[in-house]
Amino acid sequence: MAKMRLTQAINAAYFEEMERNERIVLFGEDVEVSMFGDTRGLHAKFGSNRIRNTPISESAMTGMAVGAAMAGTPAICHLMFSNFALTGFDGIANQAAKLRLMTGGQARLPVTFVAAIGAGTSTGAQHSDTPYPMFMNLGGINIAVPATPADAKGLMKSALRGFNPTIFLLPRVRGATSGEVSEDPDFLVPYGKASVMQEGSDITIVAIGSCVHHAIRAAKALAEDGISVELIDPRTLVPLDTDTIVASVRKTGRLVVVDEARDRCSAASHIAAVVGDEAFSSLKASIKRVTSPNIPMPYAPALERALLPDPDKIVAAARLTLAS
Amino acid sequence: MAKMRLTQAINAAYFEEMERNERIVLFGEDVEVSMFGDTRGLHAKFGSNRIRNTPISESAMTGMAVGAAMAGTPAICHLMFSNFALTGFDGIANQAAKLRLMTGGQARLPVTFVAAIGAGTSTGAQHSDTPYPMFMNLGGINIAVPATPADAKGLMKSALRGFNPTIFLLPRVRGATSGEVSEDPDFLVPYGKASVMQEGSDITIVAIGSCVHHAIRAAKALAEDGISVELIDPRTLVPLDTDTIVASVRKTGRLVVVDEARDRCSAASHIAAVVGDEAFSSLKASIKRVTSPNIPMPYAPALERALLPDPDKIVAAARLTLAS
Amino acid sequence: MSQPNTRHNSTPGSERLTAMLERMLLIRRTEEQLGADSRAGELPGNVHLCAGQEAIAVGVCNHLSDSDYVGSTHRGHGHFLAKGGSVRSLIAEVHAKSTGACGGLGGSMHVTDLSKGMIGANGIVGGGIGLAAGAALSAQVAGEGQVAVAFFGDGASSQGILPEVFNIAVLWKLPLILVCEYNGYSEFSASSTVNAGEIADRARAFGIPTDVIDGNDVEAVWTSAAIAIERARKGEGPSFIEAKTYRLRGHLEAEDGFLQAPYRSEEEIDQWRARDPIPQLVKRLTEMSAMSDADFEILEAKVAAEVKDALQFANDSEPPEMERVLSSVFVDQLP
Amino acid sequence: MSQPNTRHNSTPGSERLTAMLERMLLIRRTEEQLGADSRAGELPGNVHLCAGQEAIAVGVCNHLSDSDYVGSTHRGHGHFLAKGGSVRSLIAEVHAKSTGACGGLGGSMHVTDLSKGMIGANGIVGGGIGLAAGAALSAQVAGEGQVAVAFFGDGASSQGILPEVFNIAVLWKLPLILVCEYNGYSEFSASSTVNAGEIADRARAFGIPTDVIDGNDVEAVWTSAAIAIERARKGEGPSFIEAKTYRLRGHLEAEDGFLQAPYRSEEEIDQWRARDPIPQLVKRLTEMSAMSDADFEILEAKVAAEVKDALQFANDSEPPEMERVLSSVFVDQLP
Numbered sequence A, B: 001m002a003k004m005r006l007t008q009a010i011n012a013a014y015f016e017e018m019e020r021n022e023r024i025v026l027f028g029e030d031v032e033v034s035m036f037g038d039t040r041g042l043h044a045k046f047g048s049n050r051i052r053n054t055p056i057s058e059s060a061m062t063g064m065a066v067g068a069a070m071a072g073t074p075a076i077c078h079l080m081f082s083n084f085a086l087t088g089f090d091g092i093a094n095q096a097a098k099l100r101l102m103t104g105g106q107a108r109l110p111v112t113f114v115a116a117i118g119a120g121t122s123t124g125a126q127h128s129d130t131p132y133p134m135f136m137n138l139g140g141i142n143i144a145v146p147a148t149p150a151d152a153k154g155l156m157k158s159a160l161r162g163f164n165p166t167i168f169l170l171p172r173v174r175g176a177t178s179g180e181v182s183e184d185p186d187f188l189v190p191y192g193k194a195s196v197m198q199e200g201s202d203i204t205i206v207a208i209g210s211c212v213h214h215a216i217r218a219a220k221a222l223a224e225d226g227i228s229v230e231l232i233d234p235r236t237l238v239p240l241d242t243d244t245i246v247a248s249v250r251k252t253g254r255l256v257v258v259d260e261a262r263d264r265c266s267a268a269s270h271i272a273a274v275v276g277d278e279a280f281s282s283l284k285a286s287i288k289r290v291t292s293p294n295i296p297m298p299y300a301p302a303l304e305r306a307l308l309p310d311p312d313k314i315v316a317a318a319r320l321t322l323a324s
Numbered sequence C, D: 001m002s003q004p005n006t007r008h009n010s011t012p013g014s015e016r017l018t019a020m021l022e023r024m025l026l027i028r029r030t031e032e033q034l035g036a037d038s039r040a041g042e043l044p045g046n047v048h049l050c051a052g053q054e055a056i057a058v059g060v061c062n063h064l065s066d067s068d069y070v071g072s073t074h075r076g077h078g079h080f081l082a083k084g085g086s087v088r089s090l091i092a093e094v095h096a097k098s099t100g101a102c103g104g105l106g107g108s109m110h111v112t113d114l115s116k117g118m119i120g121a122n123g124i125v126g127g128g129i130g131l132a133a134g135a136a137l138s139a140q141v142a143g144e145g146q147v148a149v150a151f152f153g154d155g156a157s158s159q160g161i162l163p164e165v166f167n168i169a170v171l172w173k174l175p176l177i178l179v180c181e182y183n184g185y186s187e188f189s190a191s192s193t194v195n196a197g198e199i200a201d202r203a204r205a206f207g208i209p210t211d212v213i214d215g216n217d218v219e220a221v222w223t224s225a226a227i228a229i230e231r232a233r234k235g236e237g238p239s240f241i242e243a244k245t246y247r248l249r250g251h252l253e254a255e256d257g258f259l260q261a262p263y264r265s266e267e268e269i270d271q272w273r274a275r276d277p278i279p280q281l282v283k284r285l286t287e288m289s290a291m292s293d294a295d296f297e298i299l300e301a302k303v304a305a306e307v308k309d310a311l312q313f314a315n316d317s318e319p320p321e322m323e324r325v326l327s328s329v330f331v332d333q334l335p
């Protein structure tokens, strides 16, 4: 075990897997410099054949990553901010998510798109999105949203060993979160297996990405009032481990879902819909969503803060649920 | 009143509004020829300045439509199939949906993106998507999904008179549906006002786009068993008239949502989540979603049919709901 | 700006030309069958036929082995067969049968055979360009002398992904051959109305060696491709070939159903019919005394039998099961 | 290929040059203030300064009126001020105040003033190109002789939207001036590592009249822009200007926080410092006997006062209310 930050954990995953599999390539704009730090040192170690700075050409980048993967070269396509994934969206939405089916299962697609998500640092509307709900609706593409360094490493390593297209999202404001991470070279975190971060009996809180940390604080606050929270981090949104969530709600009867994405057609909406269907008879109260409103993110920090999920909002939603 | 097909109704809306407002322009690939028929005759009437065939350049098309609108020229950007909106997604997702907020409300954005949605004619995975859930999650952009010729005309006319960016989606397999359409030049259908197509007391069915027609047939089948269905077509998904839906479910206590989009983070999920929250105490049974599975659409017609919502699936979901 | 291709000395020779004729004929007759099936309402989806353009696919792919890659377009039947895909799997695919190249899940716009390096027809105009460039990257990293070819239309040339790939391919010296099938139309729009300037100039601006050729002359295609592919195999980077051609059929077979007026004159079509690459090649072989009328008849009969067999195969095949769909989304994972 | 711009005879003249100097100085001093604020931790977000590149914004925009359009980049302060935006509204915006150009909702990367035809800085590299082309379309349809200018960087030149717009602008003869601010870097990558060939050649390939100029010489910029804008106003279509320049500051002010090593040599920076457009222009005006040291001091003082006033204004202003956010998403409609 070693203590490291989330971006360092991703960096370690790249290093280990690129050493293990000599075919893996990584490219993106300024990945040599590495603004977020996750790709730091790779170029020095693996050289210009496997680590490539690209021009600002998101359409070609996503398309090429998929083509390389189809041809047998696992590719990591670093897109910096997730909004830029929308700039080069064809390669993700119309190619990566569809090619395996369209080819009748012929294509293996070991391609991993990496991008940062989330607001909270006044980068404005075009650098603050949390677009995983859009990616979830694509069908055919895995989505990882790690909240801890350990999960970040394990999920990245699994993606790089697999043959499915994956979007790996890095919660930006939590890039500096520290935690213990396994140094076992075969430490993997499976896709589709939620992490029950805390067991509890009164209410289930499902939180995604950076919201997991808000939820931890909310759970602590609620515990002071004697409320026992079961806290679940799905870790991957595709596949989504609804079984674990539904089982938890069958036990607690109450659910709050916390998701930084905009509310409309959010991951929170989907989880609420599934649980509302599958655990209907166990529900003691309506399912509450703590999400961002259906608007682009403003620049002014006080407004941004006010719009995003936070521990207080989670506590308030939990209390509302517990009151009914 | 005149009887016309849905595409003809859209065509009539273009004609009327382009005559009324001389500034409106329309462009897209082969809009002069008009594969779907909705833009037929416009070029002959309005000429090459206002009706323009474009090269295959979806990124420029969406960006330019937004820029033209910002500069005061209402623009209709015809994208043919909605999958191509994903090819040129930046102009929609990062510009149209965000510019009004980013400019502090300065920008008026009279831009309408038009595209066909839906599967059912074996056009394969890249021409069959129903991506409105992704658009709904963007925030900041209106979405119209008319099911009838009258709504198509009225919603298009409203979009062309307004100053908000709009995605106008044409349910493909229902392009040939006929219906009575008002010829009043000021016939408008408001955004954010659902259409209660049939009142009923036992169960609410909310259906979107071409699914409305499946739901009508399902409601008939259910009526034969004495089941009274309240059938609601939201018509616009942004803004979404959840009030009407919630009020209906408060009355009936049961809800089935029918949506051709893939299930994960679908419009159906979102509607289920909102109703599950707001009408919780009225619910007599869990809310059922009739959607498409989370996969790209296959080519083989029998498989495609089997994956899509249809009247039988709606009836089955309704019966399940009614049985509990 | 950039150096034009200097004409290659080597020519295909009559034996190779005959083999290419057979492939071209196979494409033509296969598509005629599919066109007829389409008009008879026997196909579930649309088909875009490449009749008239066969010399490009065949002349280029003749240089490739199964380990080389081809990225294609919505008009991909010819590329599929030229790259060694089987007629049976093509016809079965378009007929939505489980025995089709993609198990009936892809359809005409998605015919793919990865075992042959055919990474797929693509329903997104421009989509195949990015995929082929990625395959070229893969080839470069593998370092075994493979190359990738991107076929795309003149219409596709206005997609921004093409110049993006021009740029990256030059910077990275990718073993990529970009082949523009300039058939004069983008759907129903004459190319001149949707393309400014010469497309080849756009490639030249990035320093890509460029060749503009008669795409209906399979020898010219073969020779130009030889140079470009050799360059790629030697690690000297990308090439661009603009092959002038014409599609003898409509944009899609169903177009008469919605067209209000013709967009091409009969005269124009006739002119190009006179330049049909297949009779031209037959003539050439005859002039070379490498093919007699009888030889040609034998070839025709062979091809006809192959198409007939493939159609029978498709007809005898079962449509795909839902099982196949679910197992074709993810590897070792449910959707 | 295409005709290069023939040098314009008219030159700006000393009065106009003095006015342009003032604008350039205003941009420089405003950004120095914002840079200092950023380093002091007083700004909520990042800032990308254009110090060293002011001559381009000012030399081009000097020809424009409020009814002409400018589409900008992430590095947009200069364009904003050059197009007539007020220093108060700029500084207040970057300080996230309700009195800012965008009410504090946009920030540095989105400074916009539609009343001045400044359609916005843009956080998406390449985004402003599409918007400006759309504004040019609007201008063309309106038929009142307006033009649109798209400013973009050398890095942005590799975005596919640029050639897409080249093509459409030529086909439609749009009144569009495409101005590439070639500062030699795309973030931390030297342009030569991410751009193959000459960017101007890419425009030439579409038949666009092209001019490659010294972007640090405001007279050269002004003259080149005069020709391009005149062409656009006369309905003769788009022009491309590649202005060679250099940013004297980092890609963003915060970059020292994450850079492991410098990506530009001190020598290179010094060389370009010696070519700073502002002292160059002062020298030129001095040589023309149009400006004395005393004049310049007066100008500096005036600009300094303006910046100081604007900062005071920003400091005195309130941050925006949530109300403003909700009313700034849709016209007459709740989100």
Ligand SMILES: Cc1ncc(C[n+]2csc(CCOP(=O)(O)OP(=O)(O)O)c2C)c(N)n1
Binding pocket: B029, B056, B058, B080, B084, B087, C073, C074, C075, C123, C124, C125, C126, C152, C153, C154, C155, C156, C157, C181, C183, C185, C186, C187, C251
């Ligand atoms: C991204 C995208 N936009 C539009 C279309 C619709 N479309 C299909 S084929 C075509 C024309 C293609 O022309 P070209 O590239 O010249 O190929 P050709 O059909 O002539 O072989 C268009 C516009 C599409 N399939 N994908």
Ligand SMILES: Cc1ncc(C[n+]2csc(CCOP(=O)(O)OP(=O)(O)O)c2C)c(N)n1
Binding pocket: A029, A056, A058, A080, A084, A087, D073, D074, D075, D123, D124, D125, D126, D152, D153, D154, D155, D156, D157, D183, D185, D186, D187, D251
């Ligand atoms: C679509 C997109 N991709 C990547 C980025 C990140 N990014 C911001 S500025 C920049 C470099 C731009 O270089 P250039 O166009 O030369 O402008 P300069 O910064 O030199 O003024 C990059 C890659 C972005 N903002 N948008």
Ligand SMILES: [Mg+2]
Binding pocket: C153, C154, C155, C181, C182, C183, C184, C185, C186, C187
């Ligand atoms: Mg063509």
Ligand SMILES: [Mg+2]
Binding pocket: D153, D154, D155, D181, D182, D183, D184, D185, D186, D187
């Ligand atoms: Mg630059």
